[in-house]
Amino acid sequence: MASITNEINDKIAYLTLNRPEVFNSFNREMALLLQSELDAAEKNPEVRAIVITGNGKAFCAGQDLKEVTSPELNPGFKKILEEHYNPIISRIRKIEKPIIAAINGVAAGAGANIALACDVVIASENASFIQAFSKIGLVPDSAGTFFLPRLIGFQKASALMMLGDKVSAADAEKLGMVYKVVSSENFMDEVNNIATTMANMSTKALGLTKRLLNNSLESSLEEQLALESKLQIEAAQSEDYAEGVDAFVNKRKPEFKGR
Template sequence: MTSVVFEIKESVACITLNRPDKYNAFNREMALLMQDQLKECKSNSNIRCVFITGAGKAFSSGQDLEEVADPNGPEITTILSEHYNPIIRQIRKLEKPVVAAINGVAAGAGANIALCCDIVVAAESASFIQAFSRIGLIPDSGGTFFLPRLIGWQKASALMMLGDKVPATEAERMGMIYKVFPDASFAAEAQKLASTLAQMPTLGLAFTKQVLNNSFINSYEDQLHDEEIFQEKAGRTADFNEGVQAFLEKRKPVFRGK
């Protein structure tokens, strides 16, 4: 049984974390396999949206601590530099929308991998935990970067230090995630969202993602300049022409991601 299942359905690449007996805790094999699959998502032009979820009761409980405790296992610095940080960079640099569908608990690195995605949705019974302080570590996998920007400094600081469990509905209320769906309809609704994104103007979405990435470090003037540059690029795409023609002809546009 592979630790990460990879499927492509109608332009959506589904990456399913698949160690359900370990609550999809990451080990080296799983992290490196996910990196390979994200590389495939980048190079395969037929893929227009990426959908990440978990098998069983959890999205991911974070790092497999048995691997950390193993004398022959990787050191913490290796786990960050070779396992998690490459995944975060790949997701943020991927020129396609990435949806995280949180089917259960998302803890530690599992929570922060989810929060770096473009759109995060969750089942009503799901939850998020910054579990690092419980074992004397700091939040990693981009958590100290993304979480304060999502919910504010005070709330992020408290959640990271206290390790509170945040129910999905509360995560939505505070702006940590986009939307919560009832458990019974979660899988269908999350897949529907990914399918919708896969039929949208992919290059325009990629440019939006790049401008948002730049906004983390840009000044106000730099951001206005970037908007000019990327809007010009978007205006030269075939999808822009199709969108305008469809509007004028009062029909539904057919975008091709070009």
């Protein structure tokens, strides 16, 4: 059984973490396969949006501790971070297609932080988030210390990371960790609706917007204004912009191609 399944439907790649018996915790195989599947989705011109979700009761419980405590299997934390999680986070942020995290259950440790790195986070009412690292004497990784303070503020992030409190889906929405919480009955329908909406938008413009947001995390106002100007000019030269304007003038629905 593949540790990640990939289904492409209506221009959307659905990447499902598929180790439900261990709450979709990461081992080396799954981490490398997720990188490969993200690469494939990025290169596939038919894919206009990506959804990452989990099979079973959990989204992802983080690192499989059986792997790191096994003398035969343990790759070591240096390899786990430099070859597993850091490349996953880098890919999520660099792929200029919208990436939606569909949090169907608990998202813990690296699983929580992979979710927070995505462009849009949608949570089932049954979902929860926990920075579990301090519980076992570790520090947050997978860019958690980068994204969480920016999403919810330094003080809240500090407390959640040090205390390791579990955050319900409703509280995560109030804090600003997630975009929307959806009832469990309507969860995947809403995920599909949002993914379909984004896949049919100007994914060229969405990709450039993502580049701007990435840059804004570290740039000055002047640098950000300059990049906005540069990328707006690029967007204005795209086929999508021409199609969008023509559709607006002629009062019809645009048919964007992502170019």
